[in-house]
Amino acid sequence: MSQSPNQDVATHVPHRRASGIGRVLLGGALGNTMEWFDFLLYGALAGTVFPAVFFPAASPTAALLQSFATYGVGFIARPLGAAWFARISDRVGRKPTMVITLTTMGIASVAIGLIPGYATIGVWAPVALVTLRFVQGFALGGEGSAAMILALEYASDRRRGLAGAAINMGNPGGQVIVSVFLIIAGALLGDQELQQWGWRIPFFFGGLMAILGYIIRRSLEESPAFQAAQAVGGEQRTPLVAVFRSQWRDIVRTATIWAPNTACGVVVTTYALSYMTGTLGLSTTTTFSLLLTLNVAGLGIVPLGGWLSDRFGRKRVIMLALSTSALGFCVFFPLLDTRAWPAILLSMVLTQGAQLLAVGVLASFFGELFPASVRYSGHAAVYTLNNLVTGGPTPFVAAGLLALTGTPWSVIVLLLVLYALGIVLLMRSPETRWAPFATNLTLKGSLR
Numbered sequence: 001m002s003q004s005p006n007q008d009v010a011t012h013v014p015h016r017r018a019s020g021i022g023r024v025l026l027g028g029a030l031g032n033t034m035e036w037f038d039f040l041l042y043g044a045l046a047g048t049v050f051p052a053v054f055f056p057a058a059s060p061t062a063a064l065l066q067s068f069a070t071y072g073v074g075f076i077a078r079p080l081g082a083a084w085f086a087r088i089s090d091r092v093g094r095k096p097t098m099v100i101t102l103t104t105m106g107i108a109s110v111a112i113g114l115i116p117g118y119a120t121i122g123v124w125a126p127v128a129l130v131t132l133r134f135v136q137g138f139a140l141g142g143e144g145s146a147a148m149i150l151a152l153e154y155a156s157d158r159r160r161g162l163a164g165a166a167i168n169m170g171n172p173g174g175q176v177i178v179s180v181f182l183i184i185a186g187a188l189l190g191d192q193e194l195q196q197w198g199w200r201i202p203f204f205f206g207g208l209m210a211i212l213g214y215i216i217r218r219s220l221e222e223s224p225a226f227q228a229a230q231a232v233g234g235e236q237r238t239p240l241v242a243v244f245r246s247q248w249r250d251i252v253r254t255a256t257i258w259a260p261n262t263a264c265g266v267v268v269t270t271y272a273l274s275y276m277t278g279t280l281g282l283s284t285t286t287t288f289s290l291l292l293t294l295n296v297a298g299l300g301i302v303p304l305g306g307w308l309s310d311r312f313g314r315k316r317v318i319m320l321a322l323s324t325s326a327l328g329f330c331v332f333f334p335l336l337d338t339r340a341w342p343a344i345l346l347s348m349v350l351t352q353g354a355q356l357l358a359v360g361v362l363a364s365f366f367g368e369l370f371p372a373s374v375r376y377s378g379h380a381a382v383y384t385l386n387n388l389v390t391g392g393p394t395p396f397v398a399a400g401l402l403a404l405t406g407t408p409w410s411v412i413v414l415l416l417v418l419y420a421l422g423i424v425l426l427m428r429s430p431e432t433r434w435a436p437f438a439t440n441l442t443l444k445g446s447l448r
Contacts, residue, residue, distance in 0.1 A: 036174030081141025106210025164363025165306025305360020
């Protein structure tokens with residue numbers, strides 16, 4: 001029996017009790033936190049520990065660039081992971097993707113903690129590191145979109161932004177756990193012991209946390225919207241191809257809008273750490289403490305962004321975040337150069353703090369563009385395309401620019417260009433906060 005694809009979702013959902021929104025948010029947020037912990041842990045160590053452990057034969061600058069290059073491999077792998085899991089998530093369901101990706105990330109995390117250093121196995125150490133970093137990126141490419149989409153599809157229209165923000169609290173949450181571990185390890189062991197073996201401990205912890213997230217996620221059920229899309233025959237044989245064919249403009253535009261947010265996060269949480277320890281001579285304990293303070297605040301900033309977007313629209317909150325962060329970068333490196341704790345923290349709040357406000361809108365801003373039959377594929381395409389073009393190269397380019405020009409203003413100018421482009425395109429984008437979502441089941445073409 002054929003039915004209109006625009007009928008209410010409840011008409012098509014099987015008559016059984018679905019997972020409660022509380023369990024969905026808990027399972028999604030916890031798993032997302034664990035995956036971000038593993039992924040961000042590598043980023044924090046790439047600028048502080050890994051150059052000496054895995055690339056000691058190179059000069060300090062070359063070792064740093066090589067370490068950041070392996071960091072970027074994770075971003076290169078994310079589109080491949082998104083493409084692989086797009087077929088699973090939009091055809092089989094969101095839940096299998098969430099379970100598989102979390103398990104994969106946990107295994108990769110433990111394996112990284114077991115890799116011998118360059119002094120023990122030579123060139124095979126960085127080879128193994130790059131391989132496992134690729135696996136991490138592949139898993140995260142599938143993870144983020146699945147958890148966010150499941151939360152959006154369970155949430156009410158009035159709380160969709162806040163529900164997506166709850167999942168994305170995993171970003172600052174994962175960074176908080178990373179910072180706590182590294183601060184404690186640095187205080188108890190000292191920088192020398194931390195570089196020799198202490199850095200391995202949090203990777204093992206990441207594996208244990210992945211087990212907890214796996215247990216919770218196994219009990220979740222598919223979202224009503226996904227079940228409804230299948231009931232009306234909205235399933236696509238190749239969902240990623242279908243969404244690119246019908247909405248490629250939306251994908252490219254939204255990825256470009258989000259590019260400065262990604263660059264900001266990478267510069268502040270990865271490149272700036274190496275700048276503070278290597279160029280300014282600050283201790284790793286000090287830099288990780290600053291990062292911890294910032295992300296503790298982020299645990300409140302991210303849900304605030306989602307809540308504000310439910311009240312005032314997605315575009316207004318993102319515009320506020322982009323504008324504030326762009327202005328913050330104009331004083332970012334001058335404030336870092338003071339070597340004063342309060343000034344450095346202020347620089348981080350004006351840049352990364354504002355970016356975390358936008359993170360609270362990410363799930364809904366991406367997900368509301370696409371119908372349920374290809375929602376994961378569309379969301380993942382935007383998310384990973386942006387990270388491939390912006391996230392991976394940013395720390396490498398920033399370090400290269402500083403080495404080439406001798407001034408951090410070259411990095412600032414590059415970021416300001418990205419912000420200007422993002423703001424212009426955001427002004428030309430549709431507001432999706434009040435557009436139909438629950439009944440948006442099948443492909444209808446690009447939103448112009």
